[in-house]
Amino acid sequence: MIVITEFMDAEAIDTLRAAGAVHYDPGLADRQEAIPPLLRDAAALVVRNRTLVTGALLAAAPRLRCIGRLGVGLDNIDLNACAAQDVTVYPATGANTLSVAEYVVTAALVLLRRAWFCTSDMLAGKWPRGAAGEGQEVAGKILGLVGYGAIARETARLARGLGMDVVGHDPFLPGDDPAWGATRSLPLADLLGMADVVSMHVPLTQGTRHLIDSAALANMKPGAILINAARGGVVDETAVAVALRAGHLGAAALDTFENEPLTQDRASAFADTPNLILTPHIAGVTEESNRRVSALTAANIIQHLARQD
Template sequence: MPDIVVSEFMEEGAVADLAARFDTLYDPALVDDPAALAEAVRQARALVVRNRTQVRGAVLEAGARLECVGRLGVGLDNIDMAACEARGIAVYPASGANDLSVAEYVVTAALVLLRGAWFATPDMIAGGWPRARLIDGRETSGKVLGLVGYGSIARETASRAAALGMSVIAYDPLLPEADPAWRNAGRRDLDALLREADVVSLHVPLTEGTRRMIDGAALARMKPDAILINAARGGVVDEAAIASALKAGRLGGAALDVFEGEPLKADAAARFADVPNLILTPHIAGLTAESNVRVSSLTAANVLRHLERRS
């Protein structure tokens, strides 16, 4: 039986590092087969997951020997942290390893949605020349970027946005006012940020306090031509409210990389049909060739360090 189980995709070199020192089962199909996953972890000391594997309930019960969980990413809402703490199971997120990838995604989405020109391809292929429709595209320079949450990813985003001439404001009630990070962003409460920002980007974990914090009422406080970007967690926004606001012209555009249910089910996907100025991506903001190496290598190092310390 394996010492380490990896239930979602991981960079091959990092898997080889794990396998060189411990018996390792690498099977990305396990994420979609809970019964097989529960059987696989029965003797395992470590479990490595991304965001889809639910580390709770039957999986934790089956993994009686589990000592640690390596998270190939930073969000922890798929892991029962209270149960892990009660059992002494250490959880190791890959903090910082995909910050750059997410920051670049956010800035790119802002550029695309503000300018609008890159949605012309279907018209062009059909023989159209939609130049008149696109002359009102907006420049990024001079716009205000509002960051909801001002942790490490948001700060990477802020530095890149500032280089493009954007002003940066942020809301983060957990970050002390005296923190030096505020030198690079204006401090705002949430209402003020929503009113002032031309682009709002979300950078908060999913908790009971943040669940659907961007709902219809929050969208109504934003500028009608503002852009909303969510590469944090799907449950932070009300997806139906965003689709409705875009259709009604009460929101200038949106990029959604994360969703309440992943992958999108048919009814959830249907609400986004024919919605203008919308970018949907499959939870990919933090995934690039480079970040996958960093995230996988850091996670492997964390798990190996833990297991070898206890061997």
């Protein structure tokens, strides 16, 4: 049995069904308590980012052999517990890289230009040409990438195509590593002080939690833009809202949040916050990327189970 707890491309599900029994319920992530009984005889589990794979969940799945992650972040999966139970975890590495990179560059374009924020005024019969014409071009701006893995590198490639200068910070990548290419490696403080757009590309760890806090935001260039399509928790959301209201932070786009889904109560922290885009953790989700992520995950699951037979 293969249990799938979150949405997956239909063609990939059919591929899995051809290999064995499948229980597909994309709403299970909202009913975590319903998952353990389904795993008693499951050989594989497929999740996205909202299903919490804990030691307790794994204890209810004695026959589980592998987990397919429809994405790349693994902070919702207890990797130590998986290793202890000899359960292999397969992230869909590389399959949504382009989608996230396009999201970041698009957010930078929209937030710099700002012309697309005047729709409500236009519908009200206003003609806000002055304010709408105060936007900026992306060409010539400095993009700062915090973390320089595969997604950040693809983002850098797209940004340079638009005429941006790209700088980056990654303590795990030596400054002379050829992977930097045309991107300048800088200390984080220097990057924050010079970048017109700062984009987060780090996992959520003890060392990166609230990496962008009120102090880091104060060190950013006045009027700069912050984009977080990495992991909720790497930025202090309350501090971001405060910095936006104060006008020091020019704009922000947040796709990931410390608590997901973002409830109305949690969202109230962003009330009356200007120049802000909030999206529901979909930077890596497009029609194309969903097909790629799902196909890769299905292939990983089938290959693993075939090797174990």
